[in-house]
């Protein structure tokens with residue numbers, strides 16, 4: 547049912563095989579119970595990461611629409627922007643990236659190295675913004691400017707987290723469910739990082755269908771639980787509508803005890 551609903555959406559294959567589900571023996575020994583890691587850091591595009599699965603659906607839609615430029619936004623060192631710029635280069639599309647410096651650093655390594663350097667190599671057109679305080683309209687303004695130049699932009703939201711992008715994590719849920727069956731595992735919970743919310747919305751909706759007893763718990767990376775909850779709930783609702791599947795009654799589960807001001811620095 548879920549797989550059939552998902553199959554209606556075109557997908558650009560960027561990751562052709564399942565990512566590994568690995569036992570973490572030392573952490574398992576430390577915690578006294580088996581802990582497995584779904585290695586989405588090993589996806590194939592531009593050093594890997596979780597945004598690839600969302601881009602498979604987003605870029606398929608952009609190509610079907612005849613777009614010639616992907617427009618997105620994020621922090622200077624955003625992994626999402628790095629992977630969007632990479633897929634644009636791979637597909638022969640332009641990429642316009644609105645970048646903010648959310649930690650107000652002058653560190654040249656942050657300003658010019660790492661993902662920011664890769665954006666240069668991928669040929670992205672970078673536009674610095676003071677703050678991404680209204681990203682929906684900032685992205686639309688950038689897209690309108692491109693339309694006036696005769697280009698055909700396609701906006702990809704921050705983190706790739708629209709309902710369409712979150713389809714990638716419905717697919718990941720199906721993939722993980724098959725791996726759990728194969729290894730005959732019955733986990734107590736699925737724990738994941740929750741930022742722009744697409745990963746959690748997709749996995750939560752998938753496991754609501756596939757293993758209703760299995761909690762999907764998001765650990766917030768940039769917001770309090772109270773701020774993150776409506777974001778995940780709204781996206782999950784939009785995703786359920788897009789797929790035509792039942793919306794879970796229970797609210798999404800979140801923990802914010804590990805969220806700090808500098809992206810992971812403890813409170």
Ligand SMILES: Cc1ncc(COP(=O)(O)O)c(C=O)c1O
Nearest residue numbers: 705739740741742743744745767
């Ligand atoms: C390393 C990492 N994993 C996972 C996530 C969560 O993904 P999403 O943006 O879909 O909530 C983030 C987002 O900030 C992240 O940085």
